[in-house]
Amino acid sequence: MLQFAPIVPEAILTISLICVCFADLFQTKKVFYKKGWETIWIAALGLLLSIIALVWRLPQPPSLILGGAFAEDSLGIAFRLIIAMGSFICIFLCLDYFQMGGTPAAEFTIFVLASTIGGMLLSGSNDLVLAFVAFECLSLNSYLLAGYTRKDLRSQESAAKYLILGSASSCALAYGFSWLYGLGGGSTSFQEIGFALNQYPSVPFATWIAFLLVFFGIGFKLSAAPFHQWAPDVYEGSPTPSAAFLSVSSKAAGLAIAARLLWVVFSSLQPQAGQIVQLLAILSMLVGNLIAASQSHMKRMLAYSSIGQIGYLLLALSLEHGQGQSSLMLYLGTYVFMNMGAFACTILLSLQIGTDSIRSYAGLFQTKPWICGCLSLCLLSLAGLPPLVGFFGKTYLFWAAWQGQLYIPTIIGVFTSALSLYYYLRVIRIMFTREAKGTLSWQQIALPAHKEISFSLEKKDTPPLLTLTLVLCASTVSLFSFVIGPLTSIVNDLSFFYNDGF
């Protein structure tokens, strides 16, 4: 029985997923848009228990279970913890949003839970078969999440686009994995493949084919720069909680598998492999931050900003195993709260003013000072302004990159991060300085997606769960900077990936 202890967090989530199915089946309320409270709480409880179980497993020594298919090491657990936290926040975002739009939220929680399980298994997988199956579990649910609001044409379009491009990237990943299987001497274990790749007297060209195919597949999931075209359309079209999930949990899982492959399997390709990742990082930082400056739609802007953010994270990834991991984890851990907070504010504002366009935020500070304050906090933290947590994460990351002698990428990183201040500040400036237009309540302007639905909700200006989430994110963003010291030491204590001494 003991050997199953490492997958207890995933088991808890699976059980809560089944409970959500049954709770949805036996729910008694006939009015469909009031559904969802029970399922939300079951899912949240499952995720909370799973987070507790992960914290319990964190100090354990690294080990392999199930014949080497699954690795438990504290770096992998940290990734799983971040994915679970992202989904936990995302679950709270969805209820009010879907209730206002007249869509039941139960299936949304099922898809979020299943993709969380997929992402968590992906972060711990140590085997090609498990990695691919978990990757597919994550992807399939992402497509479903993107197309969740079925009545909305844009949501359907984004789901179809995501499905087709995502399948192409999955094909590339599977083909790359089959090359790895051949090169690794018919083994599917990451350690054995890495060992076999190191045995070749000179790096065979086929290893590069495998590397490029695999990183094409994962780069798509991360929406890193040459593979980013899907991200803005999908973020804009899909329901905002789905976009929040895609920008945080799904990316964390992609980073986890990228890091494990880069540091364990492709260690014989270093340092050239690291340089390719640096190239991706530079492109992402430039493309994401430059194009974000010209966006007029909040969700598109957040999509491009998250492309820029993935550039910073890839910069940490391109460092060698042992240098980059702690800065990567610190920045990713803070990024979850900053980005989720920004998305929570976007949802709250879109429910109240009925649109996501940045121009319509004009003068909102006078009517909704708290939401605008929280949004400003999250955006400034994403930009990396000093007292907020994003500043410390970014400084630590750039410092690690500088130590790793990545001078030019670091300079580009600092430059683009200064550039990003422009478009984050633009939103804040519009909210604080412009004249307020006559703002309509959400009852007058339904979400554009659901205009045909006449909903008969009681008037509540501040949806309780969303506000709670917002307060959680904003307080984390502002308070984490006081505990950045202990946080850094926790991150520094994370072990390496399980590598068996090869």
Place this chain on the structure above:
Amino acid sequence: MDIVFDTYRSSLFTAIELGVFFGSIGVVVAPSMIYAAFSLGITLLSIAFVYLLFNADLLAAAQVLVYIGAINVLIVFAIMLVGPAPLLPSRPLAYRLLCFGAASGLCLPLVFASTEGLWNKTKLEIPGEDEIVQIGIGLFDRFLLPFETVSLLLLVALIGAIWIARARPEMKREMPSQDKPLL
């Protein structure tokens, strides 16, 4: 247990591989859906013979039962239910050549790598008499987690398909024609 590739075996192998090759080409280029479905059947059957040639009897049987007996028949049923699809206009030659080039560009490195003897086969095991035992052990050891994840994936795929296809109270209102679900 080793498999000796004498002339008899290798000529058999070549014939089977040709079946896989032409079957899969047929899936792509067949003019109508039903021919493509039958080509898929040929491909799957040839793959079952490949398994048989490598002593994987159970896998061969499962391939015939599950993939041809169930999945391919299901595909044929689905095509019959949907009815004959209108013939797609044939693509221009340049387009087809481009696709052919891209596909062979992806495949040819694999062919070269196989002939170069790049693969080392140290970890490969040809199953002997105890094939079923090995599969059982594998399913409860290193493939337990992927196996369970696949069942979770299927469950969610089912829920997702129902979610996309099912009429809900909120959809009772007459929908505009272009509002049909895409997936």
